[in-house]
Amino acid sequence: MSGGNIVQAFETSEYRTRLDNVRTRMCSAGMDALVVISQANQCYLLGYESFSGDEPQAVLVTLDEDPYFILRKMDADAAADAGCWLPPDRVVAYAENYVAGSGEASAWELIGRFVKDKVGSFALIGVEASGMGVFNYPKLVGALGVQEPLDASDLVAACRLVKSERELLYLSEAAAIADRAMLAGIDEMAAGTRHCDAAAAIMSALCAGTETIPGGPPPSPPFIRGGKFANAPHQFWIDDVFALGHQYYLGIGASRHRYVAPMTRTAHVGPITPRRKNQHEGALAGFHAAVDALRPGATCADVARASQAAIRPYGLTKESRLGYSVGLDWLDGPSLGTNNDTEILANMTFLIHLGFYERGELYMLSDTVRVAENGSEAMSKLPRILFERSA
Numbered sequence: 464m465s466g467g468n469i470v471q472a473f474e475t476s477e478y479r480t481r482l483d484n485v486r487t488r489m490c491s492a493g494m495d496a497l498v499v500i501s502q503a504n505q506c507y508l509l510g511y512e513s514f515s516g517d518e519p520q521a522v523l524v525t526l527d528e529d530p531y532f533i534l535r536k537m538d539a540d541a542a543a544d545a546g547c548w549l550p551p552d553r554v555v556a557y558a559e560n561y562v563a564g565s566g567e568a569s570a571w572e573l574i575g576r577f578v579k580d581k582v583g584s585f586a587l588i589g590v591e592a593s594g595m596g597v598f599n600y601p602k603l604v605g606a607l608g609v610q611e612p613l614d615a616s617d618l619v620a621a622c623r624l625v626k627s628e629r630e631l632l633y634l635s636e637a638a639a640i641a642d643r644a645m646l647a648g649i650d651e652m653a654a655g656t657r658h659c660d661a662a663a664a665i666m667s668a669l670c671a672g673t674e675t676i677p678g679g680p681p682p683s684p685p686f687i688r689g690g691k692f693a694n695a696p697h698q699f700w701i702d703d704v705f706a707l708g709h710q711y712y713l714g715i716g717a718s719r720h721r722y723v724a725p726m727t728r729t730a731h732v733g734p735i736t737p738r739r740k741n742q743h744e745g746a747l748a749g750f751h752a753a754v755d756a757l758r759p760g761a762t763c764a765d766v767a768r769a770s771q772a773a774i775r776p777y778g779l780t781k782e783s784r785l786g787y788s789v790g791l792d793w794l795d796g797p798s799l800g801t802n803n804d805t806e807i808l809a810n811m812t813f814l815i816h817l818g819f820y821e822r823g824e825l826y827m828l829s830d831t832v833r834v835a836e837n838g839s840e841a842m843s844k845l846p847r848i849l850f851e852r853s854a
Contacts, residue, residue, distance in 0.1 A: 470546045471510050472720040473629055478548050481508055484622045486526055489615075495586040497524040497615055498578060498603070500594035503792040504619040505532070506546075506721055513538060513545040518562050519570040519599070523578050529553050531581065533574050535562055546720075571599045575606025584608055589615030624788060624796045626810045630722060631833060634790065634812055636676045637724035638831055638842035640717035644668035645845055648685065648715070649730050652852045654707045658687050658700035661713070669717050679718040682793055686714035686727075693825035696818055707733045707854050712818075712827040716793060723793040725814050726843050727829040730850035739826070743849040745777025746817040746828045750847065753785060753799070753815045754832060757839040763803040770817070771801070779819060786814040789831055809836050 485508065489497055499505055499522035506512055508522060509532055520534035532542065532554045539556035547554065555577065561570040582588065588607055592600060593616035604612060626634065648665040665685045672678030687700040689711025696714070705711060709732055716725040731739060752773035756766045767785045774781060784803075788796025789812055797805040799813060816829035830841045 470512070470544060471548055472512070472546055472633070473510060473627075475548045477627060477629065478508060478510060481622060482524065482530070485524060485619055488618050488621065489524070489526065489589065492589065492613060492615070492618065493587055494589040494613055494615065495526060496578065496582040497589045497618065498522070498574075498591065498612075499524060499619060500591040501619070503721070503795070504591070504623075507619065507623055507791055510546040510548050511542060512721055513541075519574060521574045521578075523581060525582060531555055531577070533557065533577055535559060535570070569599070569602045571595075571602040572606040575603045575608075579606065579608050587613060589613040589618065591616050591619070620795065623790060624811055625808050626790060626812055626833075630790065631810065631812070633719040633722040634724050634831065634833070635842050637679075637717040637719040637722055638726070639676055639844070640669060640672050640678055640719070641715055641724050641726045641831075642843055642845040643673055644685075644715055644717060645713060645726060645728055648687075648713050649728065649850050649852070652705050652711065652730050652732065652850075654705055654732050654852075654854045656705050658703055658705065661685075661705075662687055662700045665713070665715055669715065676719070679720065682716045682718045682721075682723045686712070688712060689825065691823050694822040695820060695825075696827065705732050705852070709823070710735075710739055710826065710849070712825060714827060714829070721791055723789060723791075724831040724842055725789060725793065725829065726831065726845070727816065727818075727827040728845070728847075728850060729826050729828065730852050732852045733854045735849060735851055739824070739849065741777055742779065742819060742824070742826045743828070745774045745779040746819070746826060747847060748777065749774040749779070749781070749785075749817045750815055750828060750830070754839050754841065757807060757813065757815070757832060757834055759807060759809045759834060759836065761807050763797050763799045763805045763807065764801050766807070766815075767799050767801045767803075770815075774817070781817065781819065783818070784816075786816045786829065788812065789814045807834055809834055812842075 536556035647668040651661040690709035714727040749770040753770040756769035785799035
């Protein structure tokens, strides 16, 4: 990309446009400075794709200068290699003895003092408070020298909801990888085959990508459950084999430059029973109703209610949310729930998820969907069928 940096996912001009949008929101909120704590938001503004564990790192955004990125020295030394577009003098390293030390020194206090020195004692500072723990937040605030900073937890996230063309490209590429990985997992399923073998096939495909699209680090291991243990989502595989007469869900997310396209499919081992066929047909009706309702000007609640109405004739109900906005690092915005009146805009992206949670009868179907100017379209090209696997 820009400047010959092949690991920079976007042109520098796009990052600057994002910063301008953030600054507009800062001005509206009365902020002179913003301390960005969320690593997803840091990636969004700077292009830095590396992940940190518990090591503190922050971005200082002001109204009229390039940001500062403050992080541990070993990461700061390689920030450009991790996609960060900032010039070296804007990447600030703190010493390694601040990491996992047993003394009283805290990198959060160092970051707070740095921010205070740059913006002054009377600046109105916003902080992404929701991204900090109860022990670290007071250390940062104390060093900032303010009684209570402004809560800016949702400021950058609001800028991420509408995707650019390149963001949409990465999401569509992630969806293509997810399609291939899902098929790899389903192909491994048969009576007597271990769950872990299907998981391994999925993980390999997520890393490998397609012939033309490189894979990325999987954002999560796959979710695989079914049979008598199937009664809840978000569960990884267990030490078991696929059994005749049971159905199993496979939930995955593929990643391109940390933009994640999730999807779920359900597969049945052996002949499909009439009840499970009805379950699938109801889910499919709910999915198509949601896609039809997901258009600019509608609300998240409109979409959820349309899907609920479509599944009711099949004897199905869904009390949980229908889905949520997806993008950088998976979830990145409002939920599709009957209690959410957020307006839907063109080029937002959502996971539409139909799931019915009964012990031994769990079923899931989901896809990443892009909102277009006159409607919406699923990014996955994989058939939305109840897959039947051999006995």
